[in-house]
Amino acid sequence: MAKIRVYELAKKLNISSKELIAQLEDLDIRVVNHMSTLEAEQASLIMDLLKDETLDIDKEKHEVNNINNDLEDTNIKSTEKRKNQKNISRNKSHHSPKEEQNKKTQKPEHHEENIVEKSAGHSSKKEIELLSSIQVGVLAEKLSKSSSEVIKKLMLLGIMATINQEIDFDTASMVAEEFGYAVVEAKEESIEEKLNIDEKDEPKDLVKRPPVITVMGHVDHGKTSLLDAIRKTKVTEREAGGITQHIGAYTVKVDGETITFLDTPGHEAFTAMRSRGASITDIAILVVAADDGVMPQTIEAINHAKAANVPIIVAINKIDKPAANPDRVKQELTEHGLLVEEWGGDIISVAVSAHTGEGLDQLLEMILLVAEMQELKANPNRRAKGSIVEAQLDKGRGTVATLLIETGTIHVGDSVVAGVSHGKVRAMVDDKGKRVKEAGPSMPVEIIGLSEVPSAGDTFYVVEDDKISRQIAETKKEEIREQHIHQTQRLSLEDLFNQIQQGTVKEINIIIKADVQGSIEALKQSLVRLSDDEVKVNVIHTGVGAISETDVMLASASNAIIIGFNVRPDNNARSIAEKEKVDIRLYRVIYNAIEDIQDAMKGMLDPEYKEVIMGRAEIRQTFKVPNIGTIAGCHVIDGKINRNNEVRIIRDGIVVHEGGISSLKRFKDDVREVASGYECGIGIEKYNDLKENDIIEAFTMEEIPR
Ligand SMILES: Nc1nc2c(ncn2[C@@H]2O[C@H](COP(=O)(O)OP(=O)(O)OP(=O)(O)O)[C@@H](O)[C@H]2O)c(=O)[nH]1
Numbered sequence: 001m002a003k004i005r006v007y008e009l010a011k012k013l014n015i016s017s018k019e020l021i022a023q024l025e026d027l028d029i030r031v032v033n034h035m036s037t038l039e040a041e042q043a044s045l046i047m048d049l050l051k052d053e054t055l056d057i058d059k060e061k062h063e064v065n066n067i068n069n070d071l072e073d074t075n076i077k078s079t080e081k082r083k084n085q086k087n088i089s090r091n092k093s094h095h096s097p098k099e100e101q102n103k104k105t106q107k108p109e110h111h112e113e114n115i116v117e118k119s120a121g122h123s124s125k126k127e128i129e130l131l132s133s134i135q136v137g138v139l140a141e142k143l144s145k146s147s148s149e150v151i152k153k154l155m156l157l158g159i160m161a162t163i164n165q166e167i168d169f170d171t172a173s174m175v176a177e178e179f180g181y182a183v184v185e186a187k188e189e190s191i192e193e194k195l196n197i198d199e200k201d202e203p204k205d206l207v208k209r210p211p212v213i214t215v216m217g218h219v220d221h222g223k224t225s226l227l228d229a230i231r232k233t234k235v236t237e238r239e240a241g242g243i244t245q246h247i248g249a250y251t252v253k254v255d256g257e258t259i260t261f262l263d264t265p266g267h268e269a270f271t272a273m274r275s276r277g278a279s280i281t282d283i284a285i286l287v288v289a290a291d292d293g294v295m296p297q298t299i300e301a302i303n304h305a306k307a308a309n310v311p312i313i314v315a316i317n318k319i320d321k322p323a324a325n326p327d328r329v330k331q332e333l334t335e336h337g338l339l340v341e342e343w344g345g346d347i348i349s350v351a352v353s354a355h356t357g358e359g360l361d362q363l364l365e366m367i368l369l370v371a372e373m374q375e376l377k378a379n380p381n382r383r384a385k386g387s388i389v390e391a392q393l394d395k396g397r398g399t400v401a402t403l404l405i406e407t408g409t410i411h412v413g414d415s416v417v418a419g420v421s422h423g424k425v426r427a428m429v430d431d432k433g434k435r436v437k438e439a440g441p442s443m444p445v446e447i448i449g450l451s452e453v454p455s456a457g458d459t460f461y462v463v464e465d466d467k468i469s470r471q472i473a474e475t476k477k478e479e480i481r482e483q484h485i486h487q488t489q490r491l492s493l494e495d496l497f498n499q500i501q502q503g504t505v506k507e508i509n510i511i512i513k514a515d516v517q518g519s520i521e522a523l524k525q526s527l528v529r530l531s532d533d534e535v536k537v538n539v540i541h542t543g544v545g546a547i548s549e550t551d552v553m554l555a556s557a558s559n560a561i562i563i564g565f566n567v568r569p570d571n572n573a574r575s576i577a578e579k580e581k582v583d584i585r586l587y588r589v590i591y592n593a594i595e596d597i598q599d600a601m602k603g604m605l606d607p608e609y610k611e612v613i614m615g616r617a618e619i620r621q622t623f624k625v626p627n628i629g630t631i632a633g634c635h636v637i638d639g640k641i642n643r644n645n646e647v648r649i650i651r652d653g654i655v656v657h658e659g660g661i662s663s664l665k666r667f668k669d670d671v672r673e674v675a676s677g678y679e680c681g682i683g684i685e686k687y688n689d690l691k692e693n694d695i696i697e698a699f700t701m702e703e704i705p706r
Helices: 006-013 017-026 039-067 067-075 079-093 097-106 112-124 135-142 146-157 170-180 189-196 223-236 267-275 294-308 326-334 360-374 466-485 493-501 518-530 549-557 571-580 589-603
Strands: 126-130 134-135 167-168 181-185 212-217 248-255 258-264 283-289 311-318 347-351 385-394 400-405 417-418 422-429 444-452 458-465 508-513 537-543 559-563 584-587 611-625 627-643 646-651 654-666 673-675 679-684 695-703
Touching: 006 017, 006 039, 006 223, 067 584, 126 283, 134 135, 134 170, 135 146, 135 167, 135 170, 146 170, 167 170, 170 181, 170 417, 212 223, 212 267, 212 294, 223 248, 223 258, 223 283, 223 311, 223 360, 248 360, 248 444, 258 360, 267 549, 283 360, 294 311, 294 537, 294 549, 311 326, 311 360, 326 347, 347 360, 385 444, 400 422, 417 466, 422 466, 458 466, 493 589, 508 518, 508 549, 508 589, 518 537, 518 559, 518 589, 537 549, 549 559, 549 571, 559 589, 571 584, 584 589, 611 679, 627 654, 627 695, 646 679, 654 673
Parallel strands: 126 181, 212 258, 212 283, 283 311, 311 347, 508 537, 508 559, 559 584
Antiparallel strands: 134 167, 248 258, 385 400, 385 458, 400 444, 417 422, 417 458, 422 444, 611 627, 611 695, 627 673, 627 679, 646 654, 646 695, 654 679
């Protein structure tokens, strides 16, 4: 190619001379006007370069046009537009046409070197890490530019955005590159990272925290009275105003040390919280009335505390009563595995009276002693995490929730997420009704500001900002929806073997409910003996009577299977078991229960079948057929009879035989099925004692889907 004029080249490239001149300017090739000439070599390089560019430009132009026609037409001058478009295409190669041209003219044959050069040039740029989306204002800050500069750039890209608007990675990248940055795609933080779950505390960051106490025991043994008595003697006399708030938990000071009491007594609440994941109790106070002794719910409470691995202190209450007999209580406790210290065991027991206040100081001292041995510690200098103790909707204040801080410190203004609920802590009061700005480990506080009412037992987390808390709450909602579809994995006999194989189950927790104590003992001993090297069988709770709601909640919290022997779940228990996916097995023969658990451990559990009646036929006449046997001439009275069905012969309401069908005929033909209202001949396998008026009931065993 000889020399070529600018307008001629522009024509070849299908662009205007003016546009070509501007492009050449960018490539540092100075021409006077459209009549100027270019060297042949120069021209062919430009052709190569701009042909691709022009194609790209056209494409991008089209896209940009689509994004914002108006903006294109009115606001952007043609040169700016062109620059912008060129940069979009540069975005793909990360190199300016000038760089490309230089390389081509200088050392076209050393292609590899060019690449090195290229990447070396690119590495020298300032780097910026971008996530999948970013607010315009935040991007400006990261780029050390004013927001208006960034917004202007966005306008040139055909995007109208405000300072608070989120833009996606691609758009943010274009802007960043425009400002001369090299963009690196940052790794998105996982929810765990956002929640700080894996953040480990250094031992040096840990400081002593108060113990959290739950009071349990049989109905009317004085749980509430005891909580009230402690609160009254230790709180009101010292606090200004003397009014304590009932926020679901309270703290007392003893010898300069703090103790936190959960204000909802009973193992039911304790286990309900635990089944939601909140294991906030450090010590359980087992209240036993000295005049009444160990009762069924005392035993339940013991088992619930044991299942949670929480140490027990026994408070033998009502010692002011004349009928009080603390020794009898201690004796009865030994029968349930609690041996008190004075009798050589390790269980601390204190005789108290909620009425007279006797023994309360000693009880509190013992709590501190047990707490001391537990070495309870937490890091106050991190984002707070803990549990929702209770929450409700208040007409005036919106969602009011009591939080118990497990670790870290919560502040007014913090962004919080708890289950599907999220928000900023707008205000915070402590258990004395005092407004506080912050609260640390083991402290209960009431907060307002959550979007909706969380559930007691939900874990709460303080997160970096509102955006994250909202995001996590949304994800949680999604998870819950998913969980409804895919049931949560609970221990079940069908799946036991798989779970053992996968190593997810090392212990089988069992709750036994039976009609009499004798059966419980027999069953318990046999089941515990099934333990082998791989799996341990634990009987975590037993009781006489129907399977109750608390049994199911304990099973849910401890991932246990419930075995009912000659008892059934009540309606409440049944529906909760369904919801919580707790496996309840009902037996009438002890041996069957043991066999089932044993087979389940070996993965040999037989599938469960249920019988489905298919049809019934009445015998009208019988025929003796040589070499075959007796054939019954029948009339199908309901349903239908299938050749493959099992049948039973019923004579005067009594089953006289069960077996298979050997032949089924209509007239002379073998048939597969005979429907209601038709006559047929039926032969029964290995059975000839058929009589007129017998009923042949046909059934199949259908496998119950696991
Ligand atoms: N004499 C005497 N009576 C007590 C004592 N503690 C509690 N009581 C009485 O025992 C009854 C039951 O006490 P509560 O505190 O309601 O018992 P509770 O265990 O909380 O009962 P529930 O909440 O129904 O499970 C009440 O009438 C109390 O006044 C005590 O130390 N001495």
